[in-house]
Amino acid sequence: MQNRVRTREEGNTMFRTLTxxxxxxxxxxxxPALAELKIGSIVELSGPGAAAGTNFRDGVRMGFxxxxxxxxxxxxxVAVTEYDSQTDPQVSRAMVQKAxxxxxxxxxxxxxxxxTVVNMLVAKQAGIPQxxxxxxxxxxxxxxxxxxxxxxxxxxxxxxxxxxxxxEMGVKKVAVVWANTEFGKGGHESFLKExxxxxxxxxxxxxxxxxxxxxxxxxxxxxxxxxxxxxxxxTEEESARFLxxxxxxxxxxxxxxxxxxxxxxVIELAGDAxxxxxxxxxxxxxxxxxxxxxxxxxxxxxxxYTPDHNAIKGYTAAYxxxxxxxxxxxxxxxAIADKMHGLTLTVAECPGVLMDVSWDETGEMSRESxxxxxxxxxxxxxxxxxxx
Amino acid sequence: xTRIRIILIALGIAALVAAPIGQGNYIIYTLTxxxxxxxxxxxxxLTLGYAGxxxxxxxxxxxxxxxxxxxxxxxxxxxxxxxxxxxxSCFAVGLLLGWPALRVQHHFLAFVTLAFxxxxxxxxxxxxxxxxxxxxxxxMPRPSVFGIATDSNLNFYYFALxxxxxxxxxxxxxxxxxxGRAFKALRENPIRAESLGLKIxxxxxxxxxxxxxxxxxxxxxxxxxxxxxxxxxxxxxxxxKLLLMVVVGGAGFFFGPMxxxxxxxxxxxxxxxxxxxxxxxxxALVIVLMVFSPxxxxxxxxxxxxxxxxxxxxxxxxxxxFQL
Numbered sequence: 001m002q003n004r005v006r007t008r009e010e011g012n013t014m015f016r017t018l019t020x021x022x023x024x025x026x027x028x029x030x031x032p033a034l035a036e037l038k039i040g041s042i043v044e045l046s047g048p049g050a051a052a053g054t055n056f057r058d059g060v061r062m063g064f065x066x067x068x069x070x071x072x073x074x075x076x077x078v079a080v081t082e083y084d085s086q087t088d089p090q091v092s093r094a095m096v097q098k099a100x101x102x103x104x105x106x107x108x109x110x111x112x113x114x115x116t117v118v119n120m121l122v123a124k125q126a127g128i129p130q131x132x133x134x135x136x137x138x139x140x141x142x143x144x145x146x147x148x149x150x151x152x153x154x155x156x157x158x159x160x161x162x163x164x165x166x167x168e169m170g171v172k173k174v175a176v177v178w179a180n181t182e183f184g185k186g187g188h189e190s191f192l193k194e195x196x197x198x199x200x201x202x203x204x205x206x207x208x209x210x211x212x213x214x215x216x217x218x219x220x221x222x223x224x225x226x227x228x229x230x231x232x233x234x235t236e237e238e239s240a241r242f243l244x245x246x247x248x249x250x251x252x253x254x255x256x257x258x259x260x261x262x263x264x265x266v267i268e269l270a271g272d273a274x275x276x277x278x279x280x281x282x283x284x285x286x287x288x289x290x291x292x293x294x295x296x297x298x299x300x301x302x303x304x305y306t307p308d309h310n311a312i313k314g315y316t317a318a319y320x321x322x323x324x325x326x327x328x329x330x331x332x333x334x335a336i337a338d339k340m341h342g343l344t345l346t347v348a349e350c351p352g353v354l355m356d357v358s359w360d361e362t363g364e365m366s367r368e369s370x371x372x373x374x375x376x377x378x379x380x381x382x383x384x385x386x387x388x
Numbered sequence: 389x390t391r392i393r394i395i396l397i398a399l400g401i402a403a404l405v406a407a408p409i410g411q412g413n414y415i416i417y418t419l420t421x422x423x424x425x426x427x428x429x430x431x432x433x434l435t436l437g438y439a440g441x442x443x444x445x446x447x448x449x450x451x452x453x454x455x456x457x458x459x460x461x462x463x464x465x466x467x468x469x470x471x472x473x474x475x476x477s478c479f480a481v482g483l484l485l486g487w488p489a490l491r492v493q494h495h496f497l498a499f500v501t502l503a504f505x506x507x508x509x510x511x512x513x514x515x516x517x518x519x520x521x522x523x524x525x526x527x528m529p530r531p532s533v534f535g536i537a538t539d540s541n542l543n544f545y546y547f548a549l550x551x552x553x554x555x556x557x558x559x560x561x562x563x564x565x566x567x568g569r570a571f572k573a574l575r576e577n578p579i580r581a582e583s584l585g586l587k588i589x590x591x592x593x594x595x596x597x598x599x600x601x602x603x604x605x606x607x608x609x610x611x612x613x614x615x616x617x618x619x620x621x622x623x624x625x626x627x628x629k630l631l632l633m634v635v636v637g638g639a640g641f642f643f644g645p646m647x648x649x650x651x652x653x654x655x656x657x658x659x660x661x662x663x664x665x666x667x668x669x670x671x672a673l674v675i676v677l678m679v680f681s682p683x684x685x686x687x688x689x690x691x692x693x694x695x696x697x698x699x700x701x702x703x704x705x706x707x708x709x710f711q712l
Binding site: 046 | 526660
């Protein structure tokens with residue numbers, strides 16, 4: 001028994017000595033590092049979210065490299081540390097803890113909303129502002145004063161698009177094709193609400209299954225009805241299959257959707273069949289905005305691939321942090337978070353945000369977006385939709 | 389149990405108590421994750437290492453535990469009651485699933501449990517009125533023990549450590565009891581065990597249900613630890629991860645799952661400096677280990693130890709651990 005007590009005490013003393021020396025060593029290392037401003041980039045670098053996460057990560061990286069080359073933020077260089085959430089909320093929470101232990105001023109990421117929801121809780125406790133790439137509506141509905149979007153929530157897209165269909169395309173009768181999943185149900189519901197507001201007549205309502213491969217029956221039904229347009233709300237791969245089938249059967253109806261109908265992945269998968277499809281996108285590398293085109297060119301030269309909207313989100317997050325820190329005059333987490341609420345950043349005062357943008361009290365953001373049509377395998381901007 | 393073993397265990401517990409002192413939140417959180425996965429892997433070790441059945445549903449049982457605890461604690465039920473209900477329901481589901489499933493064994497049981505895990509994932513995702521669907525459940529409160537809140541990561545670590553020590557003790561007790569010996573007997577030679585009067589099916593079923601109940605406790609801890617759960621956290625891939633923990637650590641060894649959980653959770657962290665290559669290096673290491681030592685790390689350690697002391701004869705029953 002005595003033996004055991006002594007061992008434990010010895011263990012403790014040894015541990016204390018170790019901790020003390022480790023702390024001294026840390027303090028010594030930390031001295032020169034104080035001159036640096038730390039940012040934690042927490043993204044999905046492995047797992048199902050890797051494609052989106054890598055884009056976001058590279059956007060953040062490029063943004064801060066440019067900022068550092070131009071003299072940093074308030075004269076301080078920015079040190080970006082990257083953390084891999086593995087697209088797993090439990091790991092993601094560990095990474096946020098780690099970033100906060102490392103003393104970051106702000107956090108960029110994550111893209112997948114399940115991780116963002118967890119990260120928000122921890123970042124809120126520590127009072128660290130977080131610039132997320134997630135578009136799930138629930139995120140800004142949680143009364144968290146430290147969360148800020150880099151792209152507006154998906155609940156804003158459908159109303160913008162429906163308004164364009166009513167005002168510019170003169171749509172009266174509309175068919176709806178949607179995926180019978182959680183994602184699809186959300187879009188379907190909000191479209192029906194908008195349709196009622198704009199007085200559209202729903203002439204066909206066609207639910208489809210997740211991972212459906214054969215859309216011939218749905219397309220036949222679509223051909224048999226008289227409508228001015230069809231609203232197509234499917235995930236990317238299903239959209240591509242649907243577009244191919246529609247082309248095969250010679251559907252002439254305008255097909256209108258969201259990013260998931262006319263995104264780059266769909267164009268790649270559907271090939272020529274994607275031509276003529278229209279839709280609303282929040283951010284597009286093909287927008288005719290000089291700053292955006294320039295950013296996309298630089299990105300291609302640096303990373304050897306075409307960035308998607310997630311890369312642009314990451315890039316603008318970096319510049320938002322820079323501009324807001326310089327507006328408040330200090331790189332302080334609380335001051336940045338306070339300033340962000342109700343803020344409007346124009347391209348004139350902060351060129352790096354690429355487009356004028358504003359945030360409300362919940363961290364939700366508003367920005368102009370685009371109505372595009374696919375022509376020759378490229379998104380061509382038909383109209384710029386005002387922020388809502 | 390020898391004197392040296394008692395001293396070693398006391399030292400181990402002292403190290404666990406001292407480990408988080410002076411550490412940052414991240415290390416404490418990762419250590420807590422390790423404790424939690426150790427509990428779950430211990431349960432799987434009973435099924436796999438002692439009763440010799442491959443289960444691919446351990447993450448599913450963690451899911452049942454996590455969702456039951458989350459729903460109850462969000463409704464205001466104290467954690468301890470919620471955890472007990474979680475454990476009991478996992479035990480019950482284990483019995484129900486095991487009853488028909490254990491008619492088939494080994495690979496076929498693996499398929500049945502695989503199907504169960506996938507089914508559970510779909511139920512969790514689709515019953516959105518109850519489970520929150522793919523958005524999951526958020527904001528589960530952390531429990532208070534004797535008036536002490538476990539909101540800080542350090543307090544929660546000690547809370548999880550207490551749960552871990554209790555479950556390790558229970559596991560040790562089960563393995564020493566006639567039940568535990570019966571489990572080992574039927575793993576080694578089911579025909580002989582049966583001829584000695586053991587009811588194979590009842591014993592395997594019990595091992596499976598008890599193992600599942602350990603998964604339930606781990607789930608009950610995961611809810612307040614992460615304070616967010618979603619169906620994806622309990623998908624098949626996580627069952628495979630738990631299986632990997634048991635196999636890497638050493639199936640059929642008491643400390644195997646704890647070592648395995650440490651390797652599976654901590655090694656990717658240690659290898660993180662290699663950036664994009666870490667998963668490749670990590671998986672290559674696991675393959676090499678499995679080729680050279682199918683008994684896992686503890687088996688490897690024993691092999692090396694025996695090289696040093698040729699007189700020390702390994703027990704046959706320990707040597708014949710389960711192989712995938």
